[in-house]
Amino acid sequence: MKDFVITTDSNCDLLPEYIKEKGVGIIPHYYELNDTVYGEEVNLTPKEFYDSMRNGLMPTTMASNPAVIHSTFLKYINEGTDILHISFSSALSGGYSNVAAGARELCEEYTEAVIIVFDTLNASLGQGLMIMKAVELKEAGKSLTEIVQWLESHRENFCVQFTVDNLFHLQRGGRISKMTAIVGSMINIKPILVINEEGRLVSAGTVRGRKKSLSTIVSNMAEQMGSFIDNPGTICVVHGDAAEDAEHVVKLIKEKVKDAHVIVNVISPSIGAHSGPGAIGICFFGERSVNY
Structure with missing residues (x-):
């Protein structure tokens, strides 16, 4: 069986030590702040990035660079390995399209190369969990084709519950209207968001107050886990420079889900x-079968 490598993009939010240990290839997505583009060799620390937003700077984002995609994949092709690329949701970014186009171009030129681009229809560590599972299956001796088949049959089982602290960032991205952001902020409304089966971030309701929003996403998680709650595997908590709230959520999760x-x-x-x-x-x- 020909060897293959697993690659993904920087939106997967996997821990750096895991990426290094498992040899996962990363194609960066980019962001621009104060006329400087970050994401490849130059990056802000999370604290610097989120503090800049707190101070009123508004970053813009860019998907993966076709030249970087080409050079990354070509390196693996020249090493004689096939490629399984596990991508950020095509419904949330142009990154999937960029990678798929790059893969097609290279496979036309290098006819022996195999590059499969898998659309997670997910984001952040929802995407990251899929990569972790793919790595686990690869280490168990599964083939590239077998891993893709498993991911396709379980794609909807990777779930995300999400809340934000500031409605105006959602308004800037076109998720809600300016009036909704203004009124919601005045009365301390917090949205509950999920990624639906189309890979889009959609509303699953609203609650009043930060603490209520955190407890709600944990309660929703426990309900949505359904039959998997007795064998939950890894649960991931991600945060926008809000470590204390993240630890509070971890505590709530451990109260709901044994071990x-x-x-x-x-x-x-x-x-x-x-x-x-x-x-x-x-x-x-x-169980991502809930209709939102």
Whole structure:
């Protein structure tokens, strides 16, 4: 069986030490702040990035660079390995289209090369959990084709519950109207968001107050886990420079899910530019059949 490598993009929010240990290839997504483009060799720390937003700077984001996609994939082709690229949701970014186009171009030129681009229809550590599962299956001896088949049959089981602290970042991204953001902020409304089966971020309701929003996403998680709650696997908590709230959510999760294994990471800037400081998400294995 020909060897293959698993690659993804920087929106997966996997821990750096995991990426290094498992040899996962990363294609960056980019963000621009104060006329400087970040995302490849130059990056802000999470604290610097989110503080800049707190101070009123508004970053813009860019999907993956076709030249970087080409050079990354060509390196693996020249090493004689096939490629499984596990991508950020095509409904949330042009990154999937860029990678798919790059893969097609290279496979036309290098006819022996195999590059499969898998659309997670997910984001952040919802996407990251899929990569972790793919790595686990690869280490168990599964082929590239077998892994893709497993991911396709379980894609809807990777779930995300999400809330933000500042409605105006959602308004900037076109998720809600300016009037909704103004009125909602005045009365301390917090949205509950999910990624639906089309890979889009959609509303699953609203609650009043930060603490209520955090407890609600945990309660929703426990309900959505359904039959998987007794064998939850890894549960992920992601945050927009809100470590204290993230730890509170971890505590709530462990009260709901016995023996939960929880990992925590910061939301990458190319997602955080839209969700803002204080955003909190939970990514887990469950039943994404709920209609929102």
